[in-house]
Amino acid sequence: MRTPKVARSLKVRDNTARNPEVAQGRGFGTRDSRWKGQPNHQSQITIPTDGTRWVSEERQPVLPQEPTSLLNLIGNTPLLELFRIRKAYPGVKLLAKAEWFNPGGSVKDRAAASIIAAAEAKGQIRKGIRLLDASSGNTAVAYAMIAAVKGYPLTLCVPKNANAQVLGLLRRYGAEVILTDPLQGSDGAIRKAKGLAESVPEKFLYLDQYSNPANWQAHYHSTAVEIWQQTQGQVTHFVSGLGTTGTLIGTSRRLKEFNPRIRSIAVQPATPLHGLEGLKHLASAIVPGIYDPAVPDETLFVSTEQAYATLKRLAFEEGMVIGPSAGAALAASVILAERMAASKQKAVIALIFPDSGNRYLTEGLFDELPSSVSARVAYRAH
Numbered sequence: 001m002r003t004p005k006v007a008r009s010l011k012v013r014d015n016t017a018r019n020p021e022v023a024q025g026r027g028f029g030t031r032d033s034r035w036k037g038q039p040n041h042q043s044q045i046t047i048p049t050d051g052t053r054w055v056s057e058e059r060q061p062v063l064p065q066e067p068t069s070l071l072n073l074i075g076n077t078p079l080l081e082l083f084r085i086r087k088a089y090p091g092v093k094l095l096a097k098a099e100w101f102n103p104g105g106s107v108k109d110r111a112a113a114s115i116i117a118a119a120e121a122k123g124q125i126r127k128g129i130r131l132l133d134a135s136s137g138n139t140a141v142a143y144a145m146i147a148a149v150k151g152y153p154l155t156l157c158v159p160k161n162a163n164a165q166v167l168g169l170l171r172r173y174g175a176e177v178i179l180t181d182p183l184q185g186s187d188g189a190i191r192k193a194k195g196l197a198e199s200v201p202e203k204f205l206y207l208d209q210y211s212n213p214a215n216w217q218a219h220y221h222s223t224a225v226e227i228w229q230q231t232q233g234q235v236t237h238f239v240s241g242l243g244t245t246g247t248l249i250g251t252s253r254r255l256k257e258f259n260p261r262i263r264s265i266a267v268q269p270a271t272p273l274h275g276l277e278g279l280k281h282l283a284s285a286i287v288p289g290i291y292d293p294a295v296p297d298e299t300l301f302v303s304t305e306q307a308y309a310t311l312k313r314l315a316f317e318e319g320m321v322i323g324p325s326a327g328a329a330l331a332a333s334v335i336l337a338e339r340m341a342a343s344k345q346k347a348v349i350a351l352i353f354p355d356s357g358n359r360y361l362t363e364g365l366f367d368e369l370p371s372s373v374s375a376r377v378a379y380r381a382h
């Protein structure tokens, strides 16, 4: 059993309850803006060395204090420090954006909400129109959740070999699902959606997450601002996997506006056939229209095995069960952390954990040799 280290006692100001913006879950101000003009409200709380806080009696949760819509809970996710893993890399902080805190369970809630809001603003969602898009997982769930809340009809093109839990959720939300050729993966689903939109344009509004600027803009306006504020402007590196590429492009663009020295690191699967759900090996896939190769300063390639080994480490050492693409982002961040520590440079690395591992447990996420992955890879290679 691990023995907790002796806690150090710090005086910490806690004005969460008094800052209406924070209390309503609309986001954090910077340290200065949060504290400026606030009543001098101090409480003695104890911070042990693993960062856990024993909450003082006065502290309020950073959640809406009034009844609200489910959709207002999208974004404002926590930035979790990986205290144990970072220990091996002196001078380096590893901070993971826990995107499974979004109500649909993934980072894709942000993009889907932004894409639908943009269509609403343009007056494109009219009576008799069905929303349509292709997705192999999380975006489909996000669209389905939002469409259910708003009462919009929705059709999704999804590869037949998509995660069984995702397919179950889509049915539960009441979305129409068109299953596409599993051998063609997400590219087959894209082709199917495009074909439908072209053949019956009066019926479908093709949202096209791969080319829709509202996708990356979601991260430009939310993810990046949150990371900047949550790190109090200390972030030096941003690491994200590439799927539609919206997360990496939008977040990096804004972070670089805040501080042009922030480095953007893209993560791709090392091989065309892989088990990193949600990620694309761009050299062998349809390159998303929103991808801009000028944005990332560097791309790191991670194998399925590396990502899965990292997932295990994260569960044992940090108590977080996360999805395969998050494992890839962490594996890449560890490569970066090793490099920075070896050259005795300080770094604050912010990375994205797109979803939780719960969605993949039935697929053998923690098997020695993940059977679902090898099965899927073999299936696609057929």
Ligand SMILES: Cc1ncc(COP(=O)(O)O)c(C=O)c1O
Pocket: 106, 108, 137, 138, 139, 241, 242, 243, 244, 245, 246, 247, 248, 277, 278, 279, 323, 325, 326, 354, 355
């Ligand atoms: C699990 C998972 N990880 C990563 C990504 C990549 O995010 P983005 O599409 O913003 O590049 C996705 C996208 O669907 C995903 O579902």
